[in-house]
Amino acid sequence: MKLSGGGTHWLIWLYWLALIGGLAAYLGYALRKGDAAVYLVGDMTHAHHQIVLSCNSCHAEPFGGGEVLQTACMNCHAEDLKAGDDSHPKSKFTDPRNAERVAKLDARYCITCHTEHQPEITHAMGVTLPNDFCIECHADIADDRVSHAGLDFASCATGGCHNFHDNQALYEDFLIKHQAEPDLHPVALQPITADASLRRALIDHPVAPLDLPAADMPVEIQVDQRIAHDWESTAHAQAAVNCSDCHTVDLNDGAGAIWRAKPDQRACQQCHSTEVEGFLGGLHGMRLAAGLSPMQPRDAQLPMKADKADATLSCTSCHGAHRFERQSAASDACISCHNDEHSRNYTDSPHAELWRRELSGQLPAGSGVSCATCHLPRSVHVLKDVEVTLAEHNQNANLRPNEKMLRSVCMNCHGLAFSIDALADPELVKNNFTGLPAQHVPSIDWAVRRHATESETSSFNAREESK
Ligand code: HEC
Ligand code: HEC
Ligand code: HEC
Ligand code: HEC
Ligand code: HEC
Ligand code: HEC
Ligand code: HEC
Ligand code: HEC
Ligand code: HEC
Ligand code: HEC
Known part of the structure; x- marks a missing residue:
């Protein structure tokens, strides 16, 4: 072997x-x-x-x-x-x-x-x-749990019940605690991105002037008017983040603080270190993290759109320079590269419809489901002792096993039982969650039953002892 x-x-x-x-x-x-x-x-x-x-x-x-x-x-x-x-x-x-x-x-x-x-x-x-390796250490599990008698050991980790490493949403007490939730909560519990002024206050940068600052590129740089115009409309100009803040930065590569036509993530790192760290930790940024050239769709194993074969993965793949906005970054950008069945099916899913309605103002912020809602979920980080909600830029952090999405994503809107069933259904993953789960994972039922029997036994024991 x-x-x-x-x-x-x-x-x-x-x-x-x-x-x-x-x-x-x-x-x-x-x-x-x-x-x-x-x-x-x-x-x-x-x-x-x-x-x-x-x-x-x-x-x-x-x-x-x-x-x-x-x-x-x-x-x-x-x-x-x-x-x-x-x-x-x-x-x-x-x-x-x-x-x-x-x-x-x-x-x-x-x-x-x-x-x-x-x-x-x-x-x-x-x-x-082999899939059934849990048997090496837990061969006698049925002695302790009648519900497990006769189960195939290959199903422990593939049936939606257990993982080897991460069981944060699958352990017994958690299942019992969330046993009776509705399939859909009436209002999304998802945290809304903390407002930009809070994030801005946490970034070391001079206070924004009342008027927009003048663009500070060197005179010899020929600039397309569109660039200056895009920049003026952004959170960056409003926060007095000027051309030189990204383009004239000492990246500690020996070249000093010269004007660079195409700054990379090291320029963003001064102000957005959490996002940069996340990006470098996932597949999108892992080559850069290993000191290799940026990833290109042509080297992917997953299907990619042919016209993006030679694109390079960087912060601007999703947040196009110089608008650096968040909405098109959340789905349109992803679809411009990804071309597998699951990604292609997103546009016609009920979640995508919710996202379109959020963008058009028919639904409140946070009620839509974009690619980023699932793959770059918002989570709370502590910056300078203040809690702030940021997007997780490592899109692999909750990808596999997919039960990692239960807590970070689905449970903001759905009950635990519905979410476990949906994630355990490979057809739903493929069609990007269009339709209802075809099967039911019995783990919650078993946990609840065992808990009920145990509390009966223990209250019986308590009664016996007090006699
Ligand atoms: C992600 C980690 C990783 C990377 C990157 C990697 N390897 Fe390995 N490599 C392993 C592991 C794990 C083994 C298995 C070692 C074992 O079973 O004892 C291994 C085994 C080997 C062996 C067998 C030698 C031995 O120790 O008995 C060779 C040869 C080898 N790797 C060459 C390469 C070469 C050449 C590259 C670059 C092209 C490379 N590896 C990249 C993880 C890696
Ligand atoms: C090399 C041995 C080994 C293997 C293989 C193994 N386990 Fe365990 N497992 C343990 C030990 C040790 C414990 C600690 C409790 C105990 O002694 O039973 C444990 C505890 C557990 C628990 C109790 C919950 C907890 O968090 O304490 C579950 C559930 C579990 N394992 C499931 C699995 C599943 C599913 C697999 C296969 C994917 C697996 N284990 C593979 C050794 C192993
Ligand atoms: C006894 C077998 C076993 C050992 C030892 C083991 N893993 Fe795993 N690992 C698995 C299985 C099975 C999965 C599939 C998902 C699951 O069941 O948690 C997995 C999944 C993963 C994942 C992806 C999913 C996740 O939860 O992040 C990573 C990363 C990982 N392992 C890293 C490691 C590293 C690093 C070590 C050594 C410290 C290690 N594993 C040791 C069996 C093992
Ligand atoms: C928030 C950081 C940031 C700010 C602020 C910024 N830029 Fe850029 N700029 C970039 C990045 C990143 C690129 C590379 C884009 C890419 O990857 O295609 C870039 C590219 C450029 C290019 C090269 C375009 C090309 O296609 O060759 C020019 C010229 C430019 N910027 C001028 C400016 C000017 C002028 C300003 C101020 C009005 C400015 N930039 C403000 C980050 C920034
Ligand atoms: C000198 C500090 C600074 C640098 C350098 C910088 N930014 Fe920003 N950025 C900010 C501030 C301040 C904000 C406004 C607060 C917020 O939204 O987080 C912001 C906001 C953003 C936003 C959110 C915009 C929105 O509409 O909500 C994105 C996306 C962004 N920056 C991307 C980048 C990228 C990519 C780079 C590197 C090419 C970069 N920034 C470089 C300070 C900076
Ligand atoms: C240079 C950094 C690096 C090293 C060294 C490395 N990995 Fe990884 N590994 C990654 C990245 C990045 C990913 C993709 C993102 C993720 O799943 O966390 C990954 C993913 C994985 C996965 C998840 C696979 C999946 O499909 O979800 C496993 C398992 C894993 N690594 C195990 C190992 C083991 C075992 C070793 C040591 C032999 C190792 N890694 C060494 C960076 C590394
Ligand atoms: C795969 C696409 C993608 C890439 C690559 C990407 N971002 Fe983002 N980023 C997003 C999305 C989507 C959001 C908004 C998520 C939301 O609003 O829930 C976001 C939000 C942000 C924000 C606003 C604050 C926050 O965290 O929510 C900043 C700042 C930011 N990104 C910086 C960066 C930087 C710096 C890089 C490069 C290291 C980068 N992004 C790479 C998709 C991406
Ligand atoms: C410039 C093209 C490009 C853009 C834009 C892009 N991606 Fe990717 N993405 C890739 C490539 C290339 C890979 C690596 C695939 C491989 O190695 O097979 C990848 C990997 C991934 C993975 C990991 C897949 C795995 O099997 O581990 C996920 C999840 C993902 N992207 C989601 C997204 C989401 C969500 C967005 C938008 C917020 C997005 N991507 C934007 C090109 C892109
Ligand atoms: C409702 C949540 C949700 C939405 C919305 C969503 N995904 Fe996924 N995505 C998942 C889950 C769950 C998986 C499966 C992980 C697993 O089990 O391997 C997945 C897997 C992936 C993979 C890995 C596919 C593979 O074959 O390895 C990519 C790439 C990806 N998604 C990209 C996207 C893109 C791009 C969008 C938007 C067009 C999107 N996803 C929308 C939840 C979602
Ligand atoms: C921001 C809230 C939100 C999040 C997060 C969310 N969903 Fe949903 N989901 C909804 C709403 C609302 C509906 C009902 C849409 C409708 O009926 O038009 C729905 C519908 C569904 C459906 C049924 C689709 C149909 O055709 O009837 C499935 C399956 C589903 N979601 C699975 C998931 C999974 C799995 C996750 C986590 C990976 C998830 N959802 C994350 C809000 C969300």
């Missing part, structure tokens, strides 16, 4: 030598062209294929084995796992009481379950174990 084994180490060495010898560009070319020598290592998982040219993101040392890889995984993932309140953290398995379980499946190490370069055994979410 393992591709490793000493024989393949020479490939890592080849890469190290190539990087040192400046051959990286050639290897990059070879990789794109599908050169056989490069493919000896095997394709990367869907999540990591964009950083395939950055071997040393994971192989920080050429002969690094388990611990070196573990450190690399943790460098990029420790925070997501913590944010997802990991149910099976490494600390559970360094506990000597679990030594017997670890002997069967060494869950202390990420690569036991998520190895790389082995497409033939890789399932969704980069998992490289």
